[in-house]
Structures are given as C-alpha cells and as structure tokens.
Amino acid sequence: MTQILVIEDSKKQGHDLSIVLTFLGESSLTVARGHWRDEATAQGVNPDKLKLILVGHYKPSLMMSLLEELTDWHDGVPLVILGDQELPDFPDRISARIVATIPLPLSYQPMLDAMHKAQVYGEHYARLRDVGSVRDYNMFRSLVGNSTSVQRIRHFMSQVADTEVTVLITGESGTGKEVVARNLHANSTRASKPFVPINCGAIPPDLLESELFGHEKGAFTGAISTRVGRFELAQGGTLFLDEIGDMPLPMQVKLLRVIQEQSYERVGGTKTLQTDVRILAATHRNLEGMIDAGTFRQDLYYRINVFPIEMPSLRERASDIPFLLNELISRLENSKRGSVRFNSAAIRALGQYSWPGNVRELANLVERMAIMHPHGVVGVHDLPRQYQPEGIDLPQVIEEAAETIDAGPASVALNSAEDALAGDPAAIPNQQGNGNLLPLNGLDLKEYLGNLERSLIEQALDDSGGVVARAADRLNIRRTTLVEKMRKYDMQR
Structure with missing residues (x-):
C-alpha cells in the first residue's frame, strides 16, 4: 500500500527519493506533476491512507497551482516541499498543510524530521476529525508530546478554542500555560485581532490598574500623557491575564466589574469605555486555597474558571522528554544558535529527574549543553550533576546507551558500548531492519x-x-x- 506520494518530474530525483524512502521502510509512488492525479488514481492511491505528499522543486507559479490542487484533493494529508528555496506567501489553508521542507542534496536526518512532523500532523488531524472539529494544525505546533495528558489537553483545546468562554489555565511554572493561551487565540474567531498578555505578578500593585485600563494625562504624578491600557489594546481580541493569583484584592474587585459590565474608565478619567475582549487567565497558585485564606475573591474565581485546563508537570509526562528535546533542538538550529544531541543514556537520565522548572528548565538545559558541547553528543556524564542519576557507574551507562529511545533527531540509537563512549561515526551496521543505523556524528546518506x-x-x-x-x-x-x-x-x- 502506497504510504507516500512523490510528485517529481526529474526521473533521477524521483529515483533517489525512492531509494531513500525504501531504505527507511516506506512504500512510495512517484508521479509527474502534469498528470499526478490520474496516475495516483490509476495506481489505487487512497489519500486517507497517505502519510504525506512530497512535492518536488518547482517555480512559484507552478508550485502554487499544484498545492491548491493537492489541498482540494484532500484536506488532511501533510505536505513536504523538496528544496529549501524561498517559498511564496501561500493562503492559510495551504501554508498550514506544509509541515517541513527538505534541503538538497538529500540526507537522512532532514527526511526523518519531515516524516516525524508529518506523523504528528496526521495524528492531530485525525484527533480533531474524531471530535467533529478540524482546525488549523498551528493549534498543536507548540504542544509537543504524545503522552495521555498532552492528548487530553489537545482535546480540551479543540472543544473550547472557537468559543467565547473564559478559560483558566492552571499548572506549575514553566509548564507552557502561555503556549496554550496563544494557541487558543490563534484558533479562535478572534485570531485576526490582537493577543495581549500581561503578567499580573510582575507589575507593582499601584501601577497594575493603569496597565490594565490606561490613564488620562495628569491622573497622577508622572502621567504626562494619556496612555492606552491592555483592555483597550486587546479590543476585539484576547487578553491573557498571566499569574492572576498574584493580583491584589482591590484590583480583583475592579476586574470583576469589568468582566460583568463589559465597560471601564481609565485612571483619572470619567468617560466610560466599552470593551470586547475574551479573557484567558493562568496561575500556578491554588486559587481555592487562596479563597479559603481570604486572598482571592470567590466571585472572581467563578467568573474566570468557566472552562479549566490543568497543565501537567514535566515529571508527570516524562515520556514526552525525547519529543521535547527534538523540538527544542530544532528551534535552536532554526534560530542559528547552535545544535547538540543527547544519547539514549542521557535521555534516560533526564527522564528520571524531577524537573522543578518543567519545560522551561529543560529548554535552559538544552541551550546550556549547546554552548558547552556545540554540535556534539551529550552523554550522561556530560550532564550537570543534578541531572545524573544517583549511584551511576560506567557499566550502567554502557548498557543503557546501547538501547534505542525513539525520539527523532534529538536522540541517537547506539549500537555498542564503544559507540556510547567514543561516538565512532564509522560504526555503522550493514543489516537492514536494525533500528540502530545512524551513527552519533551523522553520515552522508548518498x-x-x-x-x-x-x-x-x-x-x-x-x-x-x-x-x-x-x-x-x-x-x-x-x-x-x-x-x-x-x-x-x-x-x-
């Protein structure tokens, strides 16, 4: 059964692609652009069964028409573009389908990256289709992982994204609460309007009212001109109140009034301004406990907690660490800030760590390792001491490093104890079907x-x-x- 459809006019390029895909265990069909649909139909290609469509290098006008045809043919198959050329500005319905580009000449790792992204796209599309609401893939682009808790969050987001309901996102610091808020906005009917965040705990209490509602000239000492507040900046869009649990009680009263009456006045002003914003809030605090302690208003809590989403800590979804490493390393490389890899023993060690700083701490670790070991492979003994398991010894490292952790390009499957210690790029097995094919330092696939x-x-x-x-x-x-x-x-x- 054909799993990958290749649209490429060059016979040589199509042949090379076929060899690479066969090497990766994928069945493919290569067709020419001019009559791709007829050939695909004649060969019995079912678009519902395709993993991805690989599109060759064409000039912009031909590329645009081809991608429009593919989008009309089936709205759920991800597209991968061959060549890292400058792409024209595509409509949203097309750009959302392009999950990756593969530079030339062909190499092993970019192809694997593209197939991984296509797989994630397909899983998310199927999940949204099952709940009866297919939306843009961008909703999930920043929500990396495949654990049960992450899948549950994606399901909640698919239910609430295009509603006007107020959402309260809870969870420890560094778990990605703002990522969820931004994605909810991006997939709502307000996506074309502003997304305005404000950290309620980072602004002094006496300035928070001015930040939220604005002030008139002369309202207080230093108010030398009229200032627009966050509510006004977010008009028609979304206001994200981060760390709302740190908001002082007097401001809670004023915020409750604005939510109830959809109107407010600037500090020092008398004119009533109408507001049309959707409010998303987040906190790492236990608001119910704060209500009992008298430091958070119960009526405000009920107003903002219409639809709760609880973010899991990283230690609760340690199985997502390989996927997160893959994403974080890709971001480093895309922003030209270096690169690094982790071997399987190091990834195993990271999975045993408690992660008090959650995903933010993991991101800091990846950046730190990229500075200390640029374009190298981090082993368990290269990790800072707090990330190393207690009582680790060399035989344990060798044994664990020989195992494969399926984590995409962020991890390396090692074939021997020598690979684990030396990272020998020549240690490449010849048997196909063995999952441990890629050496630590990569290879020239051709x-x-x-x-x-x-x-x-x-x-x-x-x-x-x-x-x-x-x-x-x-x-x-x-x-x-x-x-x-x-x-x-x-x-x-």
Whole structure:
C-alpha cells in the first residue's frame, strides 16, 4: 500500500527519493506533476491512507497551482516541499498543510524530521476529525508530546478554542500555560485581532490598574500623557491575564466589574469605555486555597474558571522528554544558535529527574549543553550533576546507551558500548531492519547508500561466478539495469 506520494518530474530525483524512502521502510509512488492525479488514481492511491505528499522543486507559479490542487484533493494529508528555496506567501489553508521542507542534496536526518512532523500532523488531524472539529494544525505546533495528558489537553483545546468562554489555565511554572493561551487565540474567531498578555505578578500593585485600563494625562504624578491600557489594546481580541493569583484584592474587585459590565474608565478619567475582549487567565497558585485564606475573591474565581485546563508537570509526562528535546533542538538550529544531541543514556537520565522548572528548565538545559558541547553528543556524564542519576557507574551507562529511545533527531540509537563512549561515526551496521543505523556524528546518506549498493552488487556477482544475468536475478533487477550500475561504479564484468 502506497504510504507516500512523490510528485517529481526529474526521473533521477524521483529515483533517489525512492531509494531513500525504501531504505527507511516506506512504500512510495512517484508521479509527474502534469498528470499526478490520474496516475495516483490509476495506481489505487487512497489519500486517507497517505502519510504525506512530497512535492518536488518547482517555480512559484507552478508550485502554487499544484498545492491548491493537492489541498482540494484532500484536506488532511501533510505536505513536504523538496528544496529549501524561498517559498511564496501561500493562503492559510495551504501554508498550514506544509509541515517541513527538505534541503538538497538529500540526507537522512532532514527526511526523518519531515516524516516525524508529518506523523504528528496526521495524528492531530485525525484527533480533531474524531471530535467533529478540524482546525488549523498551528493549534498543536507548540504542544509537543504524545503522552495521555498532552492528548487530553489537545482535546480540551479543540472543544473550547472557537468559543467565547473564559478559560483558566492552571499548572506549575514553566509548564507552557502561555503556549496554550496563544494557541487558543490563534484558533479562535478572534485570531485576526490582537493577543495581549500581561503578567499580573510582575507589575507593582499601584501601577497594575493603569496597565490594565490606561490613564488620562495628569491622573497622577508622572502621567504626562494619556496612555492606552491592555483592555483597550486587546479590543476585539484576547487578553491573557498571566499569574492572576498574584493580583491584589482591590484590583480583583475592579476586574470583576469589568468582566460583568463589559465597560471601564481609565485612571483619572470619567468617560466610560466599552470593551470586547475574551479573557484567558493562568496561575500556578491554588486559587481555592487562596479563597479559603481570604486572598482571592470567590466571585472572581467563578467568573474566570468557566472552562479549566490543568497543565501537567514535566515529571508527570516524562515520556514526552525525547519529543521535547527534538523540538527544542530544532528551534535552536532554526534560530542559528547552535545544535547538540543527547544519547539514549542521557535521555534516560533526564527522564528520571524531577524537573522543578518543567519545560522551561529543560529548554535552559538544552541551550546550556549547546554552548558547552556545540554540535556534539551529550552523554550522561556530560550532564550537570543534578541531572545524573544517583549511584551511576560506567557499566550502567554502557548498557543503557546501547538501547534505542525513539525520539527523532534529538536522540541517537547506539549500537555498542564503544559507540556510547567514543561516538565512532564509522560504526555503522550493514543489516537492514536494525533500528540502530545512524551513527552519533551523522553520515552522508548518498555516499552510504552508494557503498551499500556497490557491496551488494559485488556479493551478487561473486555468488553468481561473475555471470551478470544470474547476479541480476539475485538482485531482482533487469540485466541492463545491473550493467548500468556496474558502469556507474566502474566495476569489471
């Protein structure tokens, strides 16, 4: 069954892509742009079963028309563009489908990255379709992970994103509460209007009212001009009240009034201004406990807690750490701030850590390791001491490093204790089907595949006594094809 549809006019490029995809265990069909739909239909391609569509390098006008045809053909198959050329500005319905671009010449890791992103897109699309509400993939682009808790949050977001309901996002610091808020706004009917955040705990109490509602000139000492507040800036859009649990009681009363009456006055002003904003709030505090202690108003709590979303701590979803590492490293590389990799023993150690700073702490660690080990591979002994498991010894490191953790490009599957310690790029197994194929320092995929192909041809010729026709039968290719390959590798009959 075809899993990947390749649209490419160049026969050589299509052949190279087919080899790479076959090497990765994927079945593919390569068709030309001019009659791609007819060929796909004739070959029985079912778009519902496709993992992705790989689109070749075309000039902008041809690219635009092709992507429009593909989008109309099926609205759930992710698109990957071959070549890292400058893409034109596509409509949202098209740009949301493009999950990755693969630079030329082809290499192993970018192809794996693209397939991983396409898989995530497909999973999210299917999940939203199941709940009857298919939306833009951007809702999930920042919500990395595949744990049960993250899937539950995605489900909640799909239910509440395009409503006008006030959402209260709770959870420890660093768990990504603002990420959820921004994604809710981006997938709401207010997406074209401003998203305005304000940290209620970072602003002195005597200035918070002015920050929220604005002030008139001369309202207080230092008010040398009229200032627009956050409510006014967010008009028609979304106001995100971060750390609302740190808001002083007097301000809670004023905020409650604005939410109830949809109107307010600037500090020092008399004119009543109408407001049309959706409020999203977040806090790391226990608001119910604060209500009991008399430091948070119960009526305000009921106003903002219409739809609660609780963010899990990182220690509660340690299985997502490989995916988060992959995402954080990709962001480092895209922003030209370096790169780093973690071997499986290091990832195992990170999974045992308690993460008091949650995802924010993990992001800081990745950036720190990229500075200390630029473009290197971090082992468990390279981690800061607090991230290393208690009582770790060398044999344990070797044993764990030999195991594979499926984490995309952020992790490396090591094949031996020597790989774990030395990161030997030459230690590449020849058996296909082994998951431990990629060496620590990467490889030249084209050269590796060429060497592998040459080695198999030599073996077939040896087994066949040098008879080309017999060797071709062993390799299941035509005799003329084998002769061409022998000429390519300068091999004598």
